[in-house]
Amino acid sequence: MTNAPDRAAEGEAGQQLELRRPAEDGLEIVLSGCWRLDQPLPAREAVERELTAVVRRLTFETAALGTWDSGLLTFLAGVLKACAARGIAVDQGGLPEGVRHLLGMASAVPEQKVSLRAAAAGALPARVGAATLELLRGAPAMLRFLGEITLSFLRLLGARARFRMSDMWLEVEQVGPRALPIVSVISFLVGLILAYLGADQLRLVGAQIFIADLVAIGMVREVGALMTGIIIAGRTGAAFAAQLGTMQVNEEIDAFRTLGISPVDFLVLPRMLALMLMVPLLTLYSGFVGMFAGLLVSVTIFDISLFEYYNETLRALELKHFWVGLSKGTVYGAMVAFAGCLRGMQCGRSAEAVGEAATSAVVTGILLITIAASVMTIVYYQLDI
Amino acid sequence: MNQPSHIAVSNLSMAYGDFVVQSGIDFRVRQGEVFIIMGGNGCGKTTLMRALIGLQRPAAGTVCYDGEDFWRAADEDRERLKRRLGIMFQGGALWSSLTLAENVALPLAEYTDFPPARIAEIVSFKLALVGLAGFEDFYPSELSGGMKKRAGLARAMALDPDILIIDEPSSGLDPLTARRLDDLILELRDSLGTTVIVISHDLASILAIGSDSIYLDADTRTMIATGNPREALRSGDPRVRHFLTRGSE
Numbered sequence: 001m002t003n004a005p006d007r008a009a010e011g012e013a014g015q016q017l018e019l020r021r022p023a024e025d026g027l028e029i030v031l032s033g034c035w036r037l038d039q040p041l042p043a044r045e046a047v048e049r050e051l052t053a054v055v056r057r058l059t060f061e062t063a064a065l066g067t068w069d070s071g072l073l074t075f076l077a078g079v080l081k082a083c084a085a086r087g088i089a090v091d092q093g094g095l096p097e098g099v100r101h102l103l104g105m106a107s108a109v110p111e112q113k114v115s116l117r118a119a120a121a122g123a124l125p126a127r128v129g130a131a132t133l134e135l136l137r138g139a140p141a142m143l144r145f146l147g148e149i150t151l152s153f154l155r156l157l158g159a160r161a162r163f164r165m166s167d168m169w170l171e172v173e174q175v176g177p178r179a180l181p182i183v184s185v186i187s188f189l190v191g192l193i194l195a196y197l198g199a200d201q202l203r204l205v206g207a208q209i210f211i212a213d214l215v216a217i218g219m220v221r222e223v224g225a226l227m228t229g230i231i232i233a234g235r236t237g238a239a240f241a242a243q244l245g246t247m248q249v250n251e252e253i254d255a256f257r258t259l260g261i262s263p264v265d266f267l268v269l270p271r272m273l274a275l276m277l278m279v280p281l282l283t284l285y286s287g288f289v290g291m292f293a294g295l296l297v298s299v300t301i302f303d304i305s306l307f308e309y310y311n312e313t314l315r316a317l318e319l320k321h322f323w324v325g326l327s328k329g330t331v332y333g334a335m336v337a338f339a340g341c342l343r344g345m346q347c348g349r350s351a352e353a354v355g356e357a358a359t360s361a362v363v364t365g366i367l368l369i370t371i372a373a374s375v376m377t378i379v380y381y382q383l384d385i
Numbered sequence: 386m387n388q389p390s391h392i393a394v395s396n397l398s399m400a401y402g403d404f405v406v407q408s409g410i411d412f413r414v415r416q417g418e419v420f421i422i423m424g425g426n427g428c429g430k431t432t433l434m435r436a437l438i439g440l441q442r443p444a445a446g447t448v449c450y451d452g453e454d455f456w457r458a459a460d461e462d463r464e465r466l467k468r469r470l471g472i473m474f475q476g477g478a479l480w481s482s483l484t485l486a487e488n489v490a491l492p493l494a495e496y497t498d499f500p501p502a503r504i505a506e507i508v509s510f511k512l513a514l515v516g517l518a519g520f521e522d523f524y525p526s527e528l529s530g531g532m533k534k535r536a537g538l539a540r541a542m543a544l545d546p547d548i549l550i551i552d553e554p555s556s557g558l559d560p561l562t563a564r565r566l567d568d569l570i571l572e573l574r575d576s577l578g579t580t581v582i583v584i585s586h587d588l589a590s591i592l593a594i595g596s597d598s599i600y601l602d603a604d605t606r607t608m609i610a611t612g613n614p615r616e617a618l619r620s621g622d623p624r625v626r627h628f629l630t631r632g633s634e
Binding site: 099101107 | 503575
């Protein structure tokens with residue numbers, strides 16, 4: 001066993017390398033001085049130049065070798081590799097024992113040659129093709145997830161779904177009351193914008209009183225639900241994806257599966273129910289906050305009396321507008337929960353994958369909301385609701 | 386054995402708020418020693434490690450490296466001391482967005498001005514030392530738990546640190562791989578003079594590599610100095626013998 005070298009040696013001679021030819025077919029590397037990582041790069045090229053076809057044997061002479069560390073080891077590992085490639089026999093006898101042991105350990109496990117990795121990215125057309133196929137493959141996965149959720153809802157109706165009510169109330173609190181401040185601010189500002197927009201256009205026909213109709217119907221029917229949906233997609237959809245994604249990383253979802261508990265029942269269902277319950281309520285709230293903003297603007301800036309505005313609003317608002325707004329809120333909530341849970345359950349097993357899942361949940365959520373909004377608006381128009 | 390003490394821990398207490406995890410921790414580690422911190426689950430081993438490496442300020446007491454007080458040193462001095470430490474975390478703690486090679490190369494790129502080719506060479510050698518030759522381009526998520534752990538050791542060794550601090554080296558490894566890791570730790574100690582602090586409850590490993598040790602007792606919330614684990618097994622404190630014999634004594 002070699003002695004632990006004194007690593008604090010100062011002023012020691014730097015690394016020196018000398019090559020000798022003890023025999024016609026032999027090469028000897030003489031190492032002296034201190035070989036450490038903080039020294040300049042060893043001249044391995046000089047050694048490799050000497051490893052010509054006639055050399056069959058490599059030996060070492062290290063009597064004058066000072067302190068050493070990984071600097072020497074990496075240098076020697078490179079030399080050994082070069083010798084192995086040229087079929088040159090290496091006699092490590094001249095090396096210090098510690099060096100021999102560490103080099104032995106480095107070569108004890110053969111290099112992993114089999115590539116388990118997917119082939120590196122190819123040319124641009126190939127990558128575009130692969131991405132398109134990946135997108136197409138996403139659709140069946142989405143449908144399967146939709147199917148699982150449907151089955152889970154059926155189990156819920158049959159009172160056979162396994163989840164804890166307390167989980168759902170926790171989500172309800174997260175989604176509902178805790179989202180009130182941001183929903184209030186955004187709804188107020190959107191109501192304000194709607195009022196200004198209407199004021200500008202309606203002034204042309206001298207009918208500014210219809211600001212009340214515009215704001216009331218706009219907020220209750222369309223904008224309230226849309227804004228709430230988008231806020232919830234950013235706030236809660238991302239959170240769902242990150243939560244479920246982290247559970248996927250920690251194998252918690254696998255643990256549910258092994259116990260025969262459906263992770264969709266236990267994790268997705270409460271979140272889905274919470275959003276389908278709370279988003280319509282938030283939509284309703286958003287509508288009232290927006291109307292309040294419209295009222296403030298109309299009364300203070302456009303000289304419409306409080307009473308006029310109130311009457312006009314009551315005249316404009318029919319019950320069906322509320323039903324439209326509430327139905328949209330429910331659908332948007334379901335879309336956000338669907339996107340968040342889908343991306344969370346599909347999450348890979350690394351920190352990066354969790355980030356991707358959260359991003360993707362928001363993008364998917366907003367996309368689904370917009371598609372649903374368009375479809376429902378057209379359908380309601382055709383049905384004259 | 387008249388070498389100066391390399392690491393000196395005096396009267397150290399660790400606490401979370403009012404809850405004292407361990408107090409009265411007092412030990413010295415000489416250079417080139419393999420020092421074992423052992424104890425059952427939840428006795429504060431990892432908390433002690435966090436106090437040694439600068440992640441959690443102890444409630445009281447001092448940690449000195451070569452006479453320099455680690456926690457009372459100025460920030461830049463503490464950073465300099467930290468660079469002498471190589472730390473392997475329990476689960477490897479590899480950065481998941483980097484490949485293994487990039488993980489091991491990061492400390493080298495940060496604290497040396499080596500050209501990339503030399504860094505790549507050093508990285509490959511360190512990975513080979515822990516038995517992961519050829520895994521340079523793999524991401525941590527593509528590896529098994531044991532492989533992540535070994536890659537974590539390769540990263541801890543990247544800068545040839547004076548002191549290696551290893552949390553649970555052998556848990557989760559198969560016996561042969563664990564044995565190889567023990568051999569590697571001993572070889573680093575013998576050849577490079579590295580001081581190693583190992584936090585472990587793996588009996589085979591403790592008895593194979595330890596030259597000095599302490600036992601953290603979860604009930605009294607303090608330590609028992611146990612010396613060489615092999616001697617502690619024969620004639621140590623009854624609580625330590627109970628632990629080292631898996632409760633049969």
